[in-house]
Amino acid sequence: MIEDATSYMQSVLESYRKDGLHAIAVTDRDGVPLLKVADAEIPEHALRQNFLSTFGMATDQANKLGIGKNKLMVFAYSNIQIILFNKHPLLVTLIASVNANTGLLLKLEEQLHSLVSCISSLVDA
Amino acid sequence: MGCCCSTEDSSSLQDEPNAHTRLLQDPVSNSYQTGLNNSANEYGNSYGNSVAQKTDDQSAQYKVLQQIANKVIDVGALDCQTLEEHEYAERARVYAQSINKIHIPQSILRKKKPFLLMDVSNAERILSAPPISQADYNLMTAATENLSSAYHTIQVTHTKDLVVSLGKG
Amino acid sequence: MLKPKTLSQILGEANTGGIQSTLLLNSTGALLSYSGKGEGDGQVIAAIVSNIWSVYEESGQSALLEDKLNFLLLDCENGRVCVTRVADVLLCLYAEPWVGLGILKTKAEALAQYLDEPIHHIASS
Numbered sequence: 001m002i003e004d005a006t007s008y009m010q011s012v013l014e015s016y017r018k019d020g021l022h023a024i025a026v027t028d029r030d031g032v033p034l035l036k037v038a039d040a041e042i043p044e045h046a047l048r049q050n051f052l053s054t055f056g057m058a059t060d061q062a063n064k065l066g067i068g069k070n071k072l073m074v075f076a077y078s079n080i081q082i083i084l085f086n087k088h089p090l091l092v093t094l095i096a097s098v099n100a101n102t103g104l105l106l107k108l109e110e111q112l113h114s115l116v117s118c119i120s121s122l123v124d125a
Numbered sequence: 126m127g128c129c130c131s132t133e134d135s136s137s138l139q140d141e142p143n144a145h146t147r148l149l150q151d152p153v154s155n156s157y158q159t160g161l162n163n164s165a166n167e168y169g170n171s172y173g174n175s176v177a178q179k180t181d182d183q184s185a186q187y188k189v190l191q192q193i194a195n196k197v198i199d200v201g202a203l204d205c206q207t208l209e210e211h212e213y214a215e216r217a218r219v220y221a222q223s224i225n226k227i228h229i230p231q232s233i234l235r236k237k238k239p240f241l242l243m244d245v246s247n248a249e250r251i252l253s254a255p256p257i258s259q260a261d262y263n264l265m266t267a268a269t270e271n272l273s274s275a276y277h278t279i280q281v282t283h284t285k286d287l288v289v290s291l292g293k294g
Numbered sequence: 295m296l297k298p299k300t301l302s303q304i305l306g307e308a309n310t311g312g313i314q315s316t317l318l319l320n321s322t323g324a325l326l327s328y329s330g331k332g333e334g335d336g337q338v339i340a341a342i343v344s345n346i347w348s349v350y351e352e353s354g355q356s357a358l359l360e361d362k363l364n365f366l367l368l369d370c371e372n373g374r375v376c377v378t379r380v381a382d383v384l385l386c387l388y389a390e391p392w393v394g395l396g397i398l399k400t401k402a403e404a405l406a407q408y409l410d411e412p413i414h415h416i417a418s419s
Contacts, residue, residue, distance in 0.1 A: 030216075045359075058349070074365070115233050
């Protein structure tokens with residue numbers, strides 16, 4: 001079944017590749033991946049656990065801002081942007097070119113919601 | 126420092142608390158066990174008819190500590206949370222195996238191709254209707270141009286100088 | 295030096311259309327200037343977002359080989375936050391949850407552009 005889920009993610013990545021999307025990762029709060037797809041343009045360290053795990057901590061801190069639960073975060077660097085969806089107990093991370101249409105990529109949350117909900121039971125909350 | 130957990134660890138009384146001192150250790154395990162120990166030491170023999178009361182007090186204390194712990198923001202932990210390699214590999218292996226077994230409905234995995242007119246019953250009638258009026262088209266164009274120019278003119282209104290030049294002498 | 299009252303007024307120009315407060319803070323989260331409602335909330339937000347910012351700037355350097363974090367957008371249930379860098383300090387806008395991320399980012403960019411020269415001037419003198 002992972003091949004189906006992975007190939008679905010791969011097809012989503014292919015659909016948005018022309019829009020600048022380079023990688024999608026679905027991980028637990030510690031950055032351990034459940035599903036991960038990427039193209040060759042991603043820096044090697046971008047999908048490592050010690051980098052992905054920081055997102056879980058950032059989301060937890062953002063939850064304590066006093067403005068409700070954190071839903072998403074966008075980090076825009078010089079060449080890359082990272083979009084993070086908080087789908088507790090999972091995290092969905094998108095890595096894209098900084099020139100990619102952020103608004104378009106934010107819509108990916110709806111597209112991935114069903115699959116992420118389905119596999120979230122695998123992770124302890 | 127006088128916080129409710131300062132008696133938990135005797136060494137914390139001796140050492141000066143600093144920016145890295147954790148005020149709350151692990152509220153899930155430490156406080157409950159320490160609470161039990163403290164109450165036994167404080168009260169000596171625990172007599173039967175107050176055990177239930179102590180349990181209520183301890184659970185209330187535990188709840189309060191849990192609430193506080195949830196609100197504590199451990200700024201030091203943000204950049205140093207790394208799993209052991211073997212634990213990472215083990216977890217990844219478990220996830221991979223579990224995803225193999227979990228049933229994901231085909232309705233989710235099937236890539237949906239968008240059909241633009243799929244909910245329109247009489248497509249020919251709609252498509253052969255006259256297009257929008259020229260006035261509407263002009264309205265749309267003007268509104269879009271106005272929005273675009275408004276967007277490009279978002280800027281700070283300069284009223285006073287921000288920098289004070291300190292005169293010499 | 296910068297005129298504190300003028301600086302606060304300039305920050306306050308962004309506080310329309312759902313934007314609750316605008317803050318200028320240093321990289322350690324200390325508030326330099328503030329304009330808006332409910333100063334207590336602003337200080338908490340400033341401290342936390344500056345911490346998230348500094349960690350991700352560092353992570354970006356090591357994991358993504360990215361030298362500069364330019365923007366951070368946070369979307370929570372009850373509010374939205376945008377953070378950007380101006381010279382060596384951080385500019386933070388906090389808004390109601392219905393404020394568009396795009397307008398939030400645009401206002402932050404406009405303020406950052408205006409404040410860049412004066413703050414650089416102060417930093418270098």
